[in-house]
Amino acid sequence: MLYNLFATAYDWWCALGEKLSLPQALVSGIGMLAVCVVVLAFMLVLCLFLVYLERKVAGHIQHRYGPMRVGPHGVFQTVADAIKILMKEDIVPRKADYLLHLISPGIVFLACFMAFLILPFGERLQVKDLDIGILYVFAVSSFAVIGIVLAGWSSNNKWSMLGGMRAAAQMVSYEVPLVLSLLVVVMYTGSLRLGAIVQYQQDNSWFVFTVPGLIGFVIYLIAATAEVNRTPFDLPESESELVGGYNTEYSGMKFALFFLAEFLNMFIAAAIGATFFLGGWDLFDLAYLHGTAAFLIKTLGIVLLLMWFRWTFPRLRVDRLMEFGWKFLLPVAFANILLAGFIIKWGEIVN
Amino acid sequence: MSVKTETMYLNMGPQHPSTHGVLRIGLEIDGEVVIKGTPDIGYLHRGMEKIAESSTYIKYVVMLDRTDYPCALTNEMAYILPVEKLLGCEVPARAQFIRTITMELNRIASHLLFFGTFGVDMGAITPINYAFRERELILDLLDDLSGQRLLYHYFRIGGVYRDLPQGWTERAMKFVKWMRDRLVEYDRLLSTNAIFIDRLRGVGIVSREDALAWGFTGPNMRASGVKFDLRKDEPYCAYQGLDFEVPTGKHGDCLDRYTMRMEEMYESTRIIEQAIAKLPEGEIRTKVPMRVKLPKGEWYGRVAGARGEHGCYIVSDGGASPYRLKIRAPSFSNLQILEKMLVGCKIADVVAIIGSVDISLGDVDR
Numbered sequence: 001m002l003y004n005l006f007a008t009a010y011d012w013w014c015a016l017g018e019k020l021s022l023p024q025a026l027v028s029g030i031g032m033l034a035v036c037v038v039v040l041a042f043m044l045v046l047c048l049f050l051v052y053l054e055r056k057v058a059g060h061i062q063h064r065y066g067p068m069r070v071g072p073h074g075v076f077q078t079v080a081d082a083i084k085i086l087m088k089e090d091i092v093p094r095k096a097d098y099l100l101h102l103i104s105p106g107i108v109f110l111a112c113f114m115a116f117l118i119l120p121f122g123e124r125l126q127v128k129d130l131d132i133g134i135l136y137v138f139a140v141s142s143f144a145v146i147g148i149v150l151a152g153w154s155s156n157n158k159w160s161m162l163g164g165m166r167a168a169a170q171m172v173s174y175e176v177p178l179v180l181s182l183l184v185v186v187m188y189t190g191s192l193r194l195g196a197i198v199q200y201q202q203d204n205s206w207f208v209f210t211v212p213g214l215i216g217f218v219i220y221l222i223a224a225t226a227e228v229n230r231t232p233f234d235l236p237e238s239e240s241e242l243v244g245g246y247n248t249e250y251s252g253m254k255f256a257l258f259f260l261a262e263f264l265n266m267f268i269a270a271a272i273g274a275t276f277f278l279g280g281w282d283l284f285d286l287a288y289l290h291g292t293a294a295f296l297i298k299t300l301g302i303v304l305l306l307m308w309f310r311w312t313f314p315r316l317r318v319d320r321l322m323e324f325g326w327k328f329l330l331p332v333a334f335a336n337i338l339l340a341g342f343i344i345k346w347g348e349i350v351n
Numbered sequence: 352m353s354v355k356t357e358t359m360y361l362n363m364g365p366q367h368p369s370t371h372g373v374l375r376i377g378l379e380i381d382g383e384v385v386i387k388g389t390p391d392i393g394y395l396h397r398g399m400e401k402i403a404e405s406s407t408y409i410k411y412v413v414m415l416d417r418t419d420y421p422c423a424l425t426n427e428m429a430y431i432l433p434v435e436k437l438l439g440c441e442v443p444a445r446a447q448f449i450r451t452i453t454m455e456l457n458r459i460a461s462h463l464l465f466f467g468t469f470g471v472d473m474g475a476i477t478p479i480n481y482a483f484r485e486r487e488l489i490l491d492l493l494d495d496l497s498g499q500r501l502l503y504h505y506f507r508i509g510g511v512y513r514d515l516p517q518g519w520t521e522r523a524m525k526f527v528k529w530m531r532d533r534l535v536e537y538d539r540l541l542s543t544n545a546i547f548i549d550r551l552r553g554v555g556i557v558s559r560e561d562a563l564a565w566g567f568t569g570p571n572m573r574a575s576g577v578k579f580d581l582r583k584d585e586p587y588c589a590y591q592g593l594d595f596e597v598p599t600g601k602h603g604d605c606l607d608r609y610t611m612r613m614e615e616m617y618e619s620t621r622i623i624e625q626a627i628a629k630l631p632e633g634e635i636r637t638k639v640p641m642r643v644k645l646p647k648g649e650w651y652g653r654v655a656g657a658r659g660e661h662g663c664y665i666v667s668d669g670g671a672s673p674y675r676l677k678i679r680a681p682s683f684s685n686l687q688i689l690e691k692m693l694v695g696c697k698i699a700d701v702v703a704i705i706g707s708v709d710i711s712l713g714d715v716d717r
Binding site: 058162312 | 367470473476484541546550697701702
């Protein structure tokens, strides 16, 4: 199976290291580096694909074709864009904080990269199945807020700063219902490990088919859309209000990092959603779709849903956004946890 | 403990995606709340009124297209109306009907532009693509009449430039049918969207008194509950015998101003339909002297443009060119209340308010 390929290769490398009696640190160091390179390469290819997909989806929703010129149906458009953006001049505003301006896109991208390390693409196709998996995802994705706020602050531009402030407020407040919605799943499975969560769904049923799971999934989708700053929650970079928000003063590769991170974050949000609520790599025990393909289909399904949102909805206003998050989403998420608690206890009593 | 806080001065425009051209607003903000907003205009000033003084009456019509460019034909009409009256031209009935039809088509095109850009202001990027698809059909229709897509110069003193080409009325009727279906589609896409309504309801309220006192005209005024439409109350061209409603709002907020325009588009399709059905045969232009000279005096002509009352105030000293020509620009007058509306709203509302008032900077600055 293809998805075992990487794991087998890693095992083979470790065995080889042992046979050649190389120092343990060197073997694992090179192994990790290789893993990072593979993951990074995958992320970049994925990005190219997602950007192309978004443009095509947007095009067809908007009664046009989207990119058509570079390659058949414009498939190489994003490659051309990537080359173009790599060669662009890096402009830093004169009064910007140079260091912070430099590192903030890196922080945002790094957060993304770290979250990628534990996404369970298949039963063994996962860089590391941490015991505290989901906690780790939230820990590293909170990083991104710092990067965005720094970007807004360091650009020394009022629009950027407003965007950064909005991003901080929004991402911090929507993180709470986001975590609470996933907590329901954790209550059922009793494990934070992503592998265990998928395993539980394989043994029982997908969480989206249970009542608390379904409510949790809806909350998760809304909160995740806000977390990755996409329409209708794209306030931090709302181009019609804040020009470009926190990335107004960014160009070239630095801008590209923000841009890539945005798409990767969307993929991560979709992947976590697929893992927690849609059974991850499980697909009704259809053997030929078992594994990575099933996972990717589900994830891309959610990604397409998010894209559909983006090209249909207008944007919320900042105060309504906060109200919606704190006054509606959060209480519902708490009520959902209570409900899940009752159901679990009821099940125990009945049995 | 009290912390000393400062307000922030934010320069919005003239290069800002949502100021619809080159409007600059100096915003004083406290967090996201606007304390004071000062509009600054004049970036697109071309001295239209001064140019009139060195032009002739016939030649000047072409300049008027360039004021409120999304709705060019009503500009021409506002100027031609008093000139024709003074010359005592008997404009043929067919020309009057053609004028009515083309002006209403132009009004729909202008409102479509509003619909699309307003959607973008609100963060919905899709509607503009639909709006422009329909707008393109109108531009094609008007292009066939005048040879221009935007700045038509189709109306002449005493009539119109050319007669309708063969099959044009059928195409216009086909467009009307198509447009009505699309209006239902627009409502499903944007007008009934909960987020959209939530953003606009109760934002930028202009009371009936304010609307009258600050010189609001057109859909903006009607949104505040003033039932007044020059097409109905002071009919010109062929509007007299046509049956259409004048939609009026209740609250005078952004949502009402948006709804007015959507409903006006529907009414416009009704006007076009009736006007085409009643279209008489005959001449399209009367003879006017090569050198138009107006008698000494002052005159004002006004028509209902897409943005409000287009007016032309002509002062003549008896010569071949106006002594002074004042264009009453609806966008300019509608912009006056902006400073009052902006107080206390959020930055996102600023965009909503500017968008809903639907200014055209070519019209504001002239």
